[in-house]
Amino acid sequence: MASVELNVDDRGVAWLRLNRPEVHNAIDAAMIAELTLMAGRLGRDPAVRVVVLTGEGPSFCAGGDLGWMKAQMQADAETRAREARALAEMLGALDAMPKPLIGRVQGQAFGGGIGLMSVCDVAVGVETAKFGLTEVRLGLIPATIGPYVVARMGAAKARRVFFSGRRFDAEEAVTLDLLARVVPEAELDAAIEAEIKPYLSAAPGAVAAGKALVAELGGAPGEAQVSATIDALVARWESDEAAEGIGAFFDKRKPRWTDG
Numbered sequence: 001m002a003s004v005e006l007n008v009d010d011r012g013v014a015w016l017r018l019n020r021p022e023v024h025n026a027i028d029a030a031m032i033a034e035l036t037l038m039a040g041r042l043g044r045d046p047a048v049r050v051v052v053l054t055g056e057g058p059s060f061c062a063g064g065d066l067g068w069m070k071a072q073m074q075a076d077a078e079t080r081a082r083e084a085r086a087l088a089e090m091l092g093a094l095d096a097m098p099k100p101l102i103g104r105v106q107g108q109a110f111g112g113g114i115g116l117m118s119v120c121d122v123a124v125g126v127e128t129a130k131f132g133l134t135e136v137r138l139g140l141i142p143a144t145i146g147p148y149v150v151a152r153m154g155a156a157k158a159r160r161v162f163f164s165g166r167r168f169d170a171e172e173a174v175t176l177d178l179l180a181r182v183v184p185e186a187e188l189d190a191a192i193e194a195e196i197k198p199y200l201s202a203a204p205g206a207v208a209a210g211k212a213l214v215a216e217l218g219g220a221p222g223e224a225q226v227s228a229t230i231d232a233l234v235a236r237w238e239s240d241e242a243a244e245g246i247g248a249f250f251d252k253r254k255p256r257w258t259d260g
Contacts (some may be wrong), residue, residue, distance in 0.1 A: 063113050
């Protein structure tokens with residue numbers, strides 16, 4: 001079964017659906033590869049006007065798959081660097097895709113799920129969803145997603161949630177600029193349709209050029225910044241804290257730094 005499902009309707013609206021509901025759509029190597037491939041394919045397809053990113057099941061995306069992360073910690077340095085770069089390139093491919101990317105956030109999002117929301121041009125979520133950059137609870141940091149999260153929130157707002165690991169609700173996600181708005185679950189599809197509709201009356205080339213201009217004016221992450229985030233992620237994978245945090249998760253116990 002594919003980690004990501006792709007459907008394109010007769011209007012040219014492409015639906016990318018994360019399809020690992022049994023693990024809350026956690027990101028693993030297969031999902032990274034599929035999202036990267038699809039971002040390139042959809043970006044080149046002149047029939048595609050808009051892309052919607054959503055998830056199957058109750059969660060949008062729980063972040064990085066812990067089994068995948070544990071495997072990186074046990075791998076050699078070359079493998080760790082390669083996997084970290086693949087994750088960074090997936091985010092970059094979605095961010096740079098010359099089509100509007102709309103996030104349909106139908107449930108909770110943590111860690112890498114916040115990164116996926118941050119590369120969307122707009123995201124709308126359900127009012128019951130919970131969010132968090134929870135990597136520090138595992139001895140990790142939101143490294144490769146960092147440039148996109150900070151670009152979306154701004155540094156001042158990012159300081160509120162980037163390294164505390166605390167969870168926050170949908171209303172706070174709006175104040176942090178992660179979500180444009182929140183709606184009741186029953187109104188989510190109508191809200192997404194309202195985001196789609198204007199693009200179907202806009203010139204596709206102008207939309208692509210406008211998105212590229214925003215990236216240029218806003219300072220899209222360069223190679224030096226991306227490489228720095230890769231190095232930072234690999235360093236945390238190699239740390240004693242990450243070994244303790246992820247080991248504690250699999251052992252179903254609290255890590256040693258947890259109070260109480």
